[in-house]
Amino acid sequence: MSLIVLIFMLVFVTELISWIGTSVLLDLAYGLYIRLFYASAVSRQRELKTEILTTKKELLSTSAQDQFAKWAKLRRSVDKGLAELEKINGELSSNKTTFSLKFKSMLWILTTGLQFVVGWWYRKSAVFYLPPGWLGPITWWMSLPFAPKGSVSVGVWQMACRRVIKVGERTVRDMIKPSAILSEPVAVETESKASAEQKKKS
Template sequence: MSLILSIFCLVFATQLISWIGQSVLLELAYAAYIRVFYSSSVKQQRALKTEILAKKSELLKTSAQDHFAKWAKLRRSVDKGLADLEKLNAELAATRSSFALKFNGLIWILTSGAQFVIGWWYRKSAIFYLPPGWFGPLGWWLSFPFAPKGSVSVGVWQMACRRVIKLGERVVRDLTARPAHEVPAAATTEKAKEK
């Protein structure tokens, strides 16, 4: 793949992640991760919750004065179950925070880090050359910082791609926000005032 398309795809992927939301992607990835690697812990957690709820229900139905031995046994069982559930929840929470740290690091490396590395690696390369005299004395800015004079540098190309993608996002949002046949409310109130 050529450098021009690689940079565009990388910038687009970064913007796509920002549109979807990194937290949403984290939730989806974590759900898949937990199902694959910690399915037994999740099953154990569900079973413990079900068991605790059943025993709590039975505990509430048992009179502490009339059936003290049964009530005390149920109470100890519920307390032990809650302690086990708390321990399991702490383990899963630690797993989640560790996964979130690694996932966010990986996303940063694949998007922002990759853009930085590509920009640094190809800092002296030209993405493409412009016809002479198109931008007059401002042509040097497009080759900023190290690309040959009269060309577009990697950094400027990344900036242009990001701007075009954001502009496209805004256009799509405006088109999907309201149908074309609707008139904004401000325009209708101004027409009413004129009459």
């Protein structure tokens, strides 16, 4: 893969993750993770919730005075179920905290961290060369800080890619907003017509 495409893809993936949101990706990844590695715990958690709700319902319909033995047995069953559920919830919560830390670290390494590494490794390399005299006196700026004169450096190319992607994102959002706004007045107008017709009928 050429350097020009590699840097663009790194910047694009970083901006895409930022646009989607780390929390959304974390929830999706964690959901998949617990289904693969903690399926039995999740299944047991679901069963316990159902059992506790059923037992509680039965407990509420049982008289503590007239049917004390049955009431006490149901009460012990609810307490035991709640204790087990709390233990499972604690384990899953602890696993989520650990997974969240590892997932966020991995995302940072694969995006921002990798951009730093690539930028440092290719700091003296030219991403591509500009035609002579194309940008006049500001051509030197494109090669900052260490790339050969007349070329575009990795740092400048990263900034350019990020800027273009952000402009593209803003354009897409602006295109989506008007369509949502246009659909709302149509609905309001339809409702007002319907209410006007009802008034006429009445």
